[in-house]
Amino acid sequence: MNASPQCLNLWHVCETTRLDKARETLAAVLAEHADRLVGRFYEVFLKHDEASHFLSHSVVVDRLSPSLQRWLQSLATFDPNQGIEEFAERQRKMGEVHSRIKIPVHIVLEGASLIKSDVGEILLSNHGNREGATAIVLLNEVIDFAMLLMSQAYVTGVAQRAKIEEAYRLFTLGQDVSVERESQRAALLEWSQAAIFSLFGGAGGARLKPISQSEFGLWFRHRASVMFQGSIMLNSIDAAMKEIDEQLLPSIDSLPSLHGPDGAAPLVANLQARVEEIKFLLADLFQSLSASAGGRDPLTSTLSRKFLPSILGREVALSQQHGTPLAVMMIDADHFKQINDTRGHAAGDAVLRQIAEIIADNTRSADIVFRYGGEEFLVALVETNLEAALEVANRVRAAVMAAEITVGDGSKVHATVSIGVATHTGHPDYQHLINAADQALYRAKNEGRNRVIAA
Amino acid sequence: MNASPQCLNLWHVCETTRLDKARETLAAVLAEHADRLVGRFYEVFLKHDEASHFLSHSVVVDRLSPSLQRWLQSLATFDPNQGIEEFAERQRKMGEVHSRIKIPVHIVLEGASLIKSDVGEILLSNHGNREGATAIVLLNEVIDFAMLLMSQAYVTGVAQRAKIEEAYRLFTLGQDVSVERESQRAALLEWSQAAIFSLFGGAGGARLKPISQSEFGLWFRHRASVMFQGSIMLNSIDAAMKEIDEQLLPSIDSLPSLHGPDGAAPLVANLQARVEEIKFLLADLFQSLSASAGGRDPLTSTLSRKFLPSILGREVALSQQHGTPLAVMMIDADHFKQINDTRGHAAGDAVLRQIAEIIADNTRSADIVFRYGGEEFLVALVETNLEAALEVANRVRAAVMAAEITVGDGSKVHATVSIGVATHTGHPDYQHLINAADQALYRAKNEGRNRVIAA
Structure with missing residues (x-):
């Protein structure tokens, strides 16, 4: 098994009778106060937004409380000399489930900590001090052991899920988005057409379906939210749909007549304006995809900086493991602003492209070149x-x-670069390596540019 | 702040003088035993493969021990009524760093648990029992509070990093892999050619570079390991390279002469065979990409099952949050094996394609269709x-x-399907929904097929 029971110290240092007495005491307290302890635990749960919006009260009461009751009981009967692997497996299973149903590990830790405090309080006031103290240490060790197993499984689950989610998001982006864009534009227009017809079909017309219930509305909630994760335009579209469903449609519905001076004309114009707005936002959303999808800087074809944590973290770890060296160069174009200002942006772009090309010519296929900043x-x-x-x-x-x-335009320009070089010195955090190269670059700039300085 | 100090129970229930005494006692014990406690903590670290292969002894001693010493001291002086946010921020920072340098949270929890046990032991035997017990509870609460903050930051960091890593992996796959395939094949052949020339250049020839140090070797270690993550062919290539560098080249090098009866011929033949093997494995590796890269089942164009956890997890959470219903259909082709056996695989494929098409015709753009299994x-x-x-x-x-x-071939075939339907009943784990639909499908099969059964 992975986690060693070394942290179950009490079993190593405590004589059996004292330990047995402590287990007995603990079991009695846990049994007597089970309901209150479970209640305390779920108070923590429901206090946190991350858990409470997801776990309704009934889910907690019907499904989770009984399993927490069983878990509490298992703590008192746990004995590392008998069936430790079974106990461990149950904790790992729970960690997996928590990652699947998105109960953050820190909330579980907080709940467990509260239970420890509560039980500790009871043990201290109701039992002989030495006996109570041993039972406190016992409970702490067993809960901590359970927590470390749970956390390990939880983190594994979270990382796997994060990977799958990112893969799915990128997959949806890789689909033929122009087809999706057109079909959702059509779905939106279809709803608005149906809305107008239904309005002017008078009292005999079919009741109007809210836009949030339309094909477009469903797509927006269940697909667009993945494809365009994090875009603020999502909120604007959501707000426009809410305005239509919660204000405009009820107002139109409640009109005595669609014609005449109190007629629907201004409301319908308003409705149309909202639909137009959604149409524009939708176009913008799809437009934004092409800009952000790539992993390379479009100007220089060097790698996007977003991959830096993944790649440098990995290279630092490889270097550490195999004892191989690793170097980082930070390369900055000298007087770049001046080139841009006096010769124009085309000249600046040509300089960056040329530098990238020279870097590529002088490195090997396993080396990695990032566009780190503007120049x-x-x-x-x-x-x-x-x-x-x-x-x-x-x-x-x-x-x-x-x-x-x-x-x-055929004109020529000259440029120079300053370079800071640093090598991995054993610090496990790649950020230190970047900082060292950055400081060396800073010195190269200060000492007159067009030079290489080692950290 | 996120984590409520509600779990710092002692400050709510304990009178000030008793608390102050406990803090004093704790501070004295932590100061006296600091070195031993830090040592215990890092024993745990170095015991675990995940941490030890990465953290060399010197890294631990030079960099991490002083920071753990400071952390221990901060536990005794911590007071939630003064600067709780500062303390919290430090714990979060540590969690972030741990996620960056890949120190798993369960190892930190195990180390913290050991420290608690150790200090508990000391407090119990050296101090008045009631006073010792209060100090134990104090240490537990403060460490647990620190752990939950650290875990939260750690998990956030791990999830972010997992996403970036997956994005990078998929990005490398999305590159023009045929160019990469050809250039690495060429790099491999270049090394083997250089190897042969250098061997037969006799004693005057340049010393042969190991294949692991060649352009191909570097690419393999630093790129292929990301692109082909998890492929067992990686291990085979690695083994072949090791054999070349550690056995074949030294044997050839140590020959007195390359010609004559003890000549190099068999060894060179062996070397060539290993290079050929690597070449074939490399081709297979790239071949395997096209099969696994897509997110859709190539036969039916339905979504790959690998996205199921991400999508269903999300839909169950949406359903829970908004109180909207969610249904799952599990659809299985009846007597599929028989169709395949009597009419051939082309007929089976046609049936699956037709079923997928009918499902698509009867669902909306927001619904999600997965190929779940063979049929x-x-x-x-x-x-x-x-x-x-x-x-x-x-x-x-x-x-x-x-x-x-x-x-x-123009012939016709008929098919039927059995369908199990289940709806989300509030259980937060999507696996329950799948199981329910599966059981309903099982009943539909048992009751004669070509029917729909609700869970």
């Missing part, structure tokens, strides 16, 4: 020590200085 | 109650029965 590149040189990294950096610096860069 | 589909009908779901199921059943399905 900054970060390069991870795998299995490369400081000496070799400085050599690469100097080649890049010399090549940029020597290059005659052609702008789109 | 089984799972359909999530969003915002649909049992009555409406049964209607859809019966339409699908009738349409399949009525369809005359054309096989590739």
Whole structure:
């Protein structure tokens, strides 16, 4: 098994009779106060938004309380010398379920902590002090053991689920989005047409379906929210739909007549304006996809900075595990603002493209080049020590200085770069490596630019 | 702040003088035993493979021990009435760092548990019992509070990182893999050519570079391991490279002469065989990509089952939150094996395609259709109650029965389906919904097939 019962210290240090007495005491307290303890635990649950909006009161009472009761009982009867693997398996199972039903581990930890405090309080005031104290330590050790097993399974589940969710989101983006865009635009227009017809069909007309219940409304709630995760335009569309369903449609419905001076004309115009608004927002949403989907910077074809934590974290770990060196270059175009200001953006773009090309020519297929900022590149040189990294950096610096860069209009521009180089020194946090390269770059800038400085 | 100090029970129930005394006692014990406690904590770390292969002894001693010392001290001086947010922020920061440097939360929990046990032991034996017990409860509450804050930040970090990693993996797959395949095949052949030349260049030849140090070797370690994550072919390639570098090359190197009866011929043949093996495995690796990359079942264009946890989990949560209904249909082709056996696989494929088409015709764009198994589909009908779901199921059943399905050779085949329908009843675990639909399907099969049964 994974988690060692080393943390069940009491079984190593405590004589059997004292331990047995403590288990007995604990079992009695847990049995006597079971209902209150379970109640306390779920108070914590329902207090947290992450859990309460999801777990209704009835779910808690009907389904979770009995299982928590059983869990409490199992704590008092637990004996690491008998069936430890069974106990461990049950805790892991619970951790898995929590990750599936999205009960955050910190809420479970908080609930468990409350139970420990409560029981501790009772034990201290009702029992002999030494006996009570042993029972407190016992309960703590067993609950902590359960918590670490649960957390481990929970974290594994959360990470797996996060991967699947991201894969699904990217999958929906990779689908033929132009088809989806057109079919949802059509679904929206279909609803608005049906709405107008139904309104002017008079009292005999069929009752109007709310837009949130339409094909478009369903798609919006169940699909768009995944595809366009995090976009603020989602909120605007949601608000427009709510306004239609909760204000405009009821107002129109309650009119005595659709014609005449109190007629529906202004309301219908309003309705149409809201539908138009949704149509524009929808187009914008799909438009925004193409801009953000790629993993590469469109100008220089270097890797998007968003992958940096994943890749550098992995490379630092590989370096640590295998004892291989790892170097990072931070490369910044000198006087870039000036080039942009005096020669125009096309010249600036040409400079960045040329620098990226020179970096690519001087690195291997396993090295990784990121567009790190406006005029900054970060390069991870795998299995490369400081000496070799400085050599690469100097080649890049010399090549940029020597290059005659052609702008789109045929004119030429020259550029230089400053480079900071750092190597992995054993610190497990990749952020330290980036910071070190950044500081070296800063010094290279300060000392006159067009130079390479090692951290 | 997020985590309520409600779990710091002692501050609510304990009179100030008793609490102050307990804090004093605790501070003294933590200061006296700091070195031993830190040592105990890192014993746990280094015992676990997940942490030890990453954290070398020197990293632990130089960097982590001082920060753990400071953390221990902060536990004794912590007072929720003063600067609780500062304390909380520090714990969250630590959780973030742990997620970045991949120290699993369960190991931190285990270490913390050990510290609690150890200190508890000391307090029980060296101090007045009531006073010792209060100090134990105090330490437990403060450590548990720290742990829940740390876990929360850790889990957030892990989930974010898992998403980025998956996005990067999928991004590398989405690149032009045929270019990558060819260039790495070329890199491999380049190494093997250089190897042969260098061998027969005799004693004057340049020293041979190990294959693991070649462009191909670097690519394999730093790129292929991401692109082909989890493939067992990676291990085979790794083993072949190891054999080359650790056995074949040293044997060839140590030969007195490359010619004559003790010559290199058999060893070189062996080397060539290993390179060929790697070449084939590499081709297979890239081949395997196209099969697994898609999110849809290639035969029926329904969604891959791998997205099920993400989508159903989300739909169950939406249903729970908004009080909207949710239905699941489990649809299974009747006597499918028989169709395959008597009419051939083309007929079976045609039946599955036809069923998928009929399902698509009878569902809306927000509903989700999965290929669940060989001849089984799972359909999530969003915002649909049992009555409406049964209607859809019966339409699908009738349409399949009525369809005359054309096989590739022009012949016709008929098929029926059995369908189990279940609706979300409030259980937060989507697996219960699937099980319920599955059991209903089982009954539909048992009761004679070609029918719809509600759970």
